[in-house]
Amino acid sequence: MSDTTPARVGVLGGGRMGGGIAHAFLLAGSDVTVVERDQDAADAARARIAHSIDRSIARGVDASAAELRSRLTVATDAAAFGLHGLVIEAVPEDLDLKLEALARVEAQLAADAVLASNTSSIPLAHLTETLERPERLLGLHFFNPVPASTLVEIVVGAETAAELPETARGWVRALGKTPITVRDSPGFASSRLGVAIALEAIRMVEDRVASAADIDLAMELGYKHPSGPLKTTDIVGLDVRLGIAEQLERDLGPRFAPPQLLRDMVAEGRIGRKAGRGFYEWNEET
Known part of the structure; x- marks a missing residue:
């Protein structure tokens, strides 16, 4: 074929x-x-x-x-x-x-x-x-x-x-x-894994474990991810991540419950690159 x-x-x-x-x-x-x-x-x-x-x-x-x-x-x-x-x-x-x-x-x-x-x-x-x-x-x-x-x-x-x-x-x-x-399964392969990592990274920011940039560097340099989970969340859109997490929480249980920080940032309009700000500041060139 x-x-x-x-x-x-x-x-x-x-x-x-x-x-x-x-x-x-x-x-x-x-x-x-x-x-x-x-x-x-x-x-x-x-x-x-x-x-x-x-x-x-x-x-x-x-x-x-x-x-x-x-x-x-x-x-x-x-x-x-x-x-x-x-x-x-x-x-x-x-x-x-x-x-x-x-x-x-x-x-x-x-x-x-x-x-x-x-x-x-x-x-x-x-x-x-x-x-x-x-x-x-x-x-x-x-x-x-x-x-x-x-x-x-x-x-x-x-x-x-x-x-x-x-x-x-x-x-x-x-x-x-x-x-x-x-x-066919909730979150399939990519969203289920990607959201799990992103939610834990957001919890780490919420708990002041490290800055967003350093958490991303840990995954980029330590695990060879081309983009860290928080930068990727900005690119995808925090509102999109929140919607997926809520769907996975309904289907798979509380391990996918969205952190309060994610809910707060979405409510404030800090939804990532498309809004110019999320965990990072963005402009047309970035």
Whole structure:
């Protein structure tokens, strides 16, 4: 089986994650349709993806910005997904929101189209509740920032059709990324491990064991992590980490209970790089 992406790929949600996913498939040669909730959000998504394309070309990607933009469609109605072979849901990590979004998209797809969720923690078993064809759903968990990340976690549900995981692995390889395949479980592999480390690092800051920078250096230099857990939390978003931790606490128990410091920082708007401050100060260049 050749490693190629579908000719037409849809992405529901054009935020940081959805825009990054759209960008990746555009670079791989797919025509991409992004659907947003309203025209203002659609305009913002188009500008975000165009900026991402320009940055990639500035960094040496051999492509034409005009040609890439010509293969991007941004719309406000899920009916635009009607002829797409793959649609990826990339809305915020909220179960009710995802259930509504997946059902709305499925109603527009051909019977053989694949529906994927970019969920980072919600089990697929929860997401199939409103679907007519749960065998066509799998998880495609991309990582932030999508253009720079080389990992995609493929999540296989109990009802996922047997041939889909291998097909999805081919798509991921065609994006120039590396797939791992995991069984459907709360937090899968990456979020469960990553959040566990991040929560303990936040507790260490809370207990004044060491500074955020020194805790990160301990993992970067001592364990060869490319980025420490607190810097990674800033990049992912403290609000995203909090949502995942709350989901894992519900599913797996109190060992994933979010530290009060994490709740306080989110309440104060210190949610990481996208807000300019979290455990670190950020600007456009960082």
